[in-house]
Amino acid sequence: MGKPKANVDKKKCLACGGCISVCPQDAISWIGNKAEVNPEKCISCAICIRTCPIGAISGEGY
Numbered sequence: 350m351g352k353p354k355a356n357v358d359k360k361k362c363l364a365c366g367g368c369i370s371v372c373p374q375d376a377i378s379w380i381g382n383k384a385e386v387n388p389e390k391c392i393s394c395a396i397c398i399r400t401c402p403i404g405a406i407s408g409e410g411y
């Protein structure tokens with residue numbers, strides 16, 4: 350199963366685009382006006398979690 354994938358809390362997301370520009374897997378895209386992680390592409394590197402200015406992205410265990 351591997352590590353859990355990153356997940357965006359859409360209620361918190363401010364649509365700044367930071368996570369989308371840093372994801373090395375191109376796993377985050379806009380769904381409507383919020384960022385959303387594609388779990389098929391996410392490798393749980395946590396770069397987006399460290400990048401999000403308001404802590405809207407979480408990933409259990411990393």
Ligand code: SF4
Pocket residue numbers: 355371372373374375376377386390391392393394395396397398
């Ligand atoms: S954890 Fe890494 S691979 Fe997954 S969405 Fe965030 S930046 Fe992309």
Ligand code: SF4
Pocket residue numbers: 357361362363364365366367368369384400401402403404405406
């Ligand atoms: S970095 Fe955070 S606030 Fe910015 S688009 Fe991504 S999830 Fe939303």
